[in-house]
Amino acid sequence: MTQDLRLAVAAELERARARTALLTDAVDDNDLVRQHSPLMSPLVWDLAHVGNQEELWLVRDVGGREPVRRDIDELYDAFKHPRGDRPALPLLGPAEARAYVGQVRDKALDVLDRVRLDDGPLVADGFAFGMIVQHEQQHDETMLATHQLRTGAPVLDAVPPPQARVELPEEVLVPGGAFTMGTDTEAWALDNERPAHTVEVPAFFIDAAPVTNARYAEFIAAGGYDDQRWWSERGWAHRQAAGLTAPQHWQRDGDGWACTKFGRTEKIVPDEPVVHVCFFEAEAFAAWAGRRLPTEAEWEKAARFDPATGRSRRFPWGDDAPEARHANLGQRHLSPAPAGAYPDGASPLGVHQLIGDVWEWTSSGFHPYPGFRVFPYEEYSQVFFGGDYRVLRGGSFGTDAAACRGTFRNWDHPIRRQIFSGFRCARDAGPELT
Template sequence: MTQDLRLAIAAELSRSRSRTALLTGAVDDDDLTRQHSPLMSPLVWDLAHVANQEELWLVRDVGGRDPVRGDIDELYDAFKHARRDRPALPLLNPAEARAYTAQVRDKVLDVLDRVRFDPAERLLDGGFAFGMIVQHEQQHAETMLATHQLRTGPPVLTASPAPAAETAMKDEILIEAGRFVMGTDTEPWALDNERPAHTVDVPAFWIDAAPVTNGDYLAFMDAGGYDDPRWWSERGWAHRQNANLQAPLHWIRDHNGWLRDRFGRIDTVRHDEPVVHVCYFEAEAYAAWAGKRLPTEPEWEKAARFDPATGRSRRYPWGDDPPGPRHANLGQRHLGPASAGAYPDGASPQGVHQLIGDVWEWTSSGFHPYPGFAAFPYREYSEVFFGGDYRVLRGGSFGTDPAACRGTFRNWDHPIRRQIFSGFRCARDAA
């Protein structure tokens, strides 16, 4: 069993590094060191940062080895330098960053060969520390993918088209009132904010069977939704005016309608795809216009995990099996959301579709700890963000890797953010 775990971890480490290599190798050194948006780090910073975290946790902490590059820890500490300031730092150049990542990985694989997965040590139980680093690298891969979306120049990334719809969709699904278990105590690589499992009583509600599509959102735009303060919260309307929001990010108006720029390729906006690159305030305004609201985080998770037939919470909407190509649009397999109804095998028991993958879904909930929360293995992953000006997003996007996405996984961001692969679905009270 221990050897199986070693092999599984080695495979996940290799798979994550291959994706990092793809995203950093697709551009030249000038693009790697350039800051494509003040919201994002230069790609070369992300490259060395994932290696530095790997060194800190796996080489030094788990392995007890001497530092590989103890002199650069501060440069790659995400809490010490804001993204906008990172290009001015004396960062490793692309060649140095690649050499550093390779040197760290060699030492990590040696640690992996020798480590004992002691259940009495939380950092090693089930290979948690390795799983944390795999997820960290995959999270930065999604961040780097978002940076690619913001860069200018000819397209450099390719992928097969996302699948078309396979099934007709209902508009809404009723989720009956009742208690369910939210969070987890059993997922071996679950992060601290997903824990502990706890029972939540949720009143009955309706939830959209699929994420809001571009066609749905265009109806809101055509009805003057961006110009009518009735649909916007006070903060949302102020942001809409200050930022001059008129359409989702990366949409382009021409004489025939709306186009979108996706990783350097200009194409017509597809009406059947989930809308992406909208901020929380835009999602909130659409929901108000539609006579609905955004789901709370417990509502979203109950719709995604609760099985009425067994009364238990699943790992994923379709069951406990890991995500496959028939279940969800994950892992940068495609470079955009799939059509609504494209993954019938991934639906929940009650018939809610595409809760995992395609687009991160805004909820109305702020980011707070669960009852009994305990920071592990460090406060800066979750605890320092609790109670801030954040909204929780759930479900992952087409750029989220399966290793960093499950029914309990929680993401969070400021309500003005649009560079992330964010969309939403609506809900309403059953009454």
């Protein structure tokens, strides 16, 4: 069993590194060191940062080995240097960064071969290695977002997502009652996903799929960006200050809309989920539509609750790991898939595409669960609790399966939209259904 786990962990580490290489080898050195947006780090910073985190946790902490490059720790400490300041730092150049992450990886794999995977909570079930896999995959998604902000000729390619296979209802009723939120059993779950706890959720309706481009275009056509009624006070102030008139990367195309995806500008696909909208835009659309955004607990109940058994599943479709037929994950495609493209990934209640395609804004702030315990370090979750964040759920087409599950929690500032963010709406059920 231990050897099987070692092989599985090594495969996940190598799979993450292959994706990192794809994203960094796709551009020349000038693009690697350039800052493509003040919201993002240069790609070469992300490259060396994933190696530095791997060195800190796997080589030094788990392995007890001598540092590879202690002198660069501060350069790649995300808390010490805001993204906008990182281009001015004396960063490792592309060749040096590649050599560094390769040297760290060799040592980390040697640690994996030698360490006991039952010797304390940090390494039990390979947790520390899984944490590093998830960290690298999360930065790969961040680098993918940087590619979306990059100007110039396209450098990334992928096959189109599958077409819709089923026609979906507008919304689905989620029955009221208690369900188990969070997890105590997911081996690589991060501290903010723990512990499992019971939450009482009144009955509600939730959209069967994320809001589509066509539906969002209706909001624009109805003057949604110009009507203060639909916006919260903060949202309206941000809409005015930022000059928001449409999702990021949209532009007028005759009497319709086009959008730019990774250097290619095409007409919007009507039935694809809208992407690159901030929380305030999602909130305003929901108000215009006579609905609201779901709470985080509502989203998770819709995604995990099985009314036939009363238990919470790992994923909407069950407990098995995601396959290509279940969800649009892992950068297999470079856009969300049309609503109805993944019937095999639907929840027992008939809610579709809860995993993959677009991160979904919820109305909830980011807070610890009852009984939360820091593990293994405060800076992963605890320092963000109670800040100006909204929780996003479900992952996107750029999220890897290793960093996505029914309990996974993402969070960001409500003004952010460079991330692959969309949403779906919810509404209260009548008293007779509660």
